[in-house]
Amino acid sequence: MKKRIVGFSFLISSILLVPCWIYANKSPHFVCVIVIDQFAYHHIKRLSPYFTDGFRTLLKEGVSFENAFHPHGVPTTATGHSTISTGALAKDHGIILNNWIEDGQNVVFSKDNSPESAVLTKKGSGKYGYSAKQLMVDNLSDQVVLGSRPYAKNYVYSISYKPRAAIGMGGKLGKCIWFDKNLKSFTSSKAYFKTMPSWLARFNKTHDIKKVGEVDWRLRFPITSTPYQFYNVADYEFTKQADHMAGEIIKIEGDQYDKIYQKTPESNGLLLSLAKTCLDFNFKKMNDEDKLLLWVSLSSLDRIGHIYGPYSLEVIDMIYHLDSQLEVFMHYVQDIVGAENVLFVLTADHGVAPIPEILQRKGFASAKRLNSTALTEEMNKIIEDEFGIKKIVQTFKANQFYLDNSIKKDLSKEKLNQIFALLKNHLLKQPAIKTCWTNQEMEKAKFPKNYFEQLYKNQFNSKRSGDLIFMPQPYCEIIKHQKGTTHRSPYDYDTHVPLIFYQEGVTTGKKNKKKVYMTQVASTL
Ligand SMILES: [Zn+2]
Incomplete structure (x- = not known):
């Protein structure tokens, strides 16, 4: 037992965060960290009375840190994901923004044009690629992979639509998978795989978004019901896009159709399906001593949050859909690996500001x-x-x-x-x-x-x-945008995020009001 814990322990090593876990003699074989891009804590405050599924389970049965903050003043996707996975401050992990200027050159985090990091397809090979080379420190994924032993292998996968999110979490040694907007399918690079994994190729074939003609975005509740009764839900004057999406049938066409698709609840469903496929494939080959860390970053809330703002019907309804989608996902995972054998962590890379004009x-x-x-x-x-x-x-x-x-x-x-x-x-x-x-x-x-x-x-x-x-x-x-909103301040609405740990039979619905920082997550795991 001791050997297993040394190799890859999900018991809490930091007494700062979840001291009660020190006494729990359970080290789950599977840890799933779900990061919802732009899921500000203020959404939970406002919408939790209407959660009926996944979020409700997490809040009711997990340990929820109600005062968890990102420790930087300009919260961005790359900075947030890298902070969660490394446990380091941006000044040390180096991912100060999504992109920056270094020695006079524009640097986009995770872009790497060296042949060793080329994307896994002829179209991209040699021309462009992705890796974690700008990340200046190792992260949890790297340490988990390095902790593998001959009798106990540790697997790490990291999945997102955005390469900067997948790589910010997966680091150098985790296997990172993202959505390629040129190929319009999920891919990775030679920094992570020699060739396209067969299960990923199969998934792309059976889930070809090029064949999606339209998405029927049905509201989760009747439009006149209380879950939507907030000020500004119908205020489209200052949104980047004037047309409604929630409750509409959205045509997926034109050159930007993958972008349109990524603004719908269905796209979160597709990413969770990919996460399930990844788990199915890996769980089959794992033995009793092996462990799996799976990072899933859901980008779609951020895509619509920038356009419609946090008070919009689109954002609110996408969160209600996530509530239901996560319940289905968590049950699926628990059925496969055993409910007490999986630790879920739910958090976000940053929050979001209200639209100033509103x-x-x-x-x-x-x-x-x-x-x-x-x-x-x-x-x-x-x-x-x-x-x-x-x-x-x-x-x-x-x-x-x-x-x-x-x-x-x-x-x-x-x-x-x-x-x-x-x-x-x-x-x-x-x-x-x-x-x-x-x-x-x-x-x-x-x-x-x-x-x-x-x-x-x-x-x-x-x-x-x-x-x-x-x-x-x-x-x-x-x-530079005349409308919509963003997340670039040190204030509560941009830096305060949910942080919930949930493992059936271990966590018991506790709320913790102590102020914690997202740098503590990696050391806790
Ligand atoms: Zn954003």
Whole structure:
């Protein structure tokens, strides 16, 4: 028994999180971590009275941490998934955003064009690929695989529509699978498999989304019933897409049809089917001592959340569908591996902000949207007028500005400081911006532990972070989109996420109010 625990233990090693588990002599053979992209804690607060299935089971029978937070100020998908799997802060795991500028080059997390990481098809081979090469530390998946023994093998799979989510969780040694928008099917790369696994090829063949002509998005409850009685559910004035999707028959056609499909509840169902197929295939070959860690990241809520905002009928109904889909999925898993032999973890990579204009309309005058493209142009004009230097601000990425390296390298330190002073002055004049730092200032900065500013420091990596980094005021968004919403602040709505552990016969419906951080999840597992 002891040997098994040393090899791959799901007993709690961190007394910070679930101390009661220390006394439970059960180490499940299967752990399934479900990450719902953009599933903010505020959704649970609002919608839990109407949960009837999977979420209800998790909340009723699991250990729910009601104050779990991501420890960074600009929450993004890649940063969130990498933080959950590594237990490290973004400053150390290096995935500070979904993409960033490094040595003057745009780096997209998980993209890797080396032949060893080419995607598993002729179409992609050699031209583009994916791996975890930008991840600067190992993660739980790597450690679980390394913990394999001759008599007890550990398997790790990581599945998502988004490669950055799958790879953020699966790391270097887990087997990562994602949806390829060129191929319009699930795939992986040579960084993970020599050739396409037969079970995955079979799944793609039997679940060909190119053949899906339309999706009938039926509401889970009657439209006039209380689960939908909220303000703003029918407010489409400030959504990125004016047409309704929930309750409609959606035609899946045109070049972007995979994108349309991924905005429907059915797409979550398809990903869960892939997770079941992965489990079926692997469970068959496992012996009694073997263990399996399966990461499943459901991307579709994020796809529609950005468009319609958190209060929309689309988002609310997709969550109700997830409630039912997860119940079916969890039962399926429990039937296969034995109910007491599986630990489910449910969490999210980040939250989401309300659409600022909707708040404004309600009387929150301070809620604002500031156009990042216009702001960048203003900043460049100020520097051009003062010093005759054109387009010094090259790129804006999630609350940071990167200056053009080719211009920067020829400037004296004094001149550069003058430029930073002017740019900062302009940023601080914006009512939507609370504070800002240069890269150097952030490097030297020290903040009290519980300050929001510390969350920026946690995410700061001098090589990868921008030349200027700013923190927005609450409910303010600095983005290029004129409508819709995003998740780029250190505030509760963006960083507070659900964190629930559920294992039948072990967890017993406890709620824990202690503040915990998502860096604690990996060490707990
Ligand atoms: Zn997002």
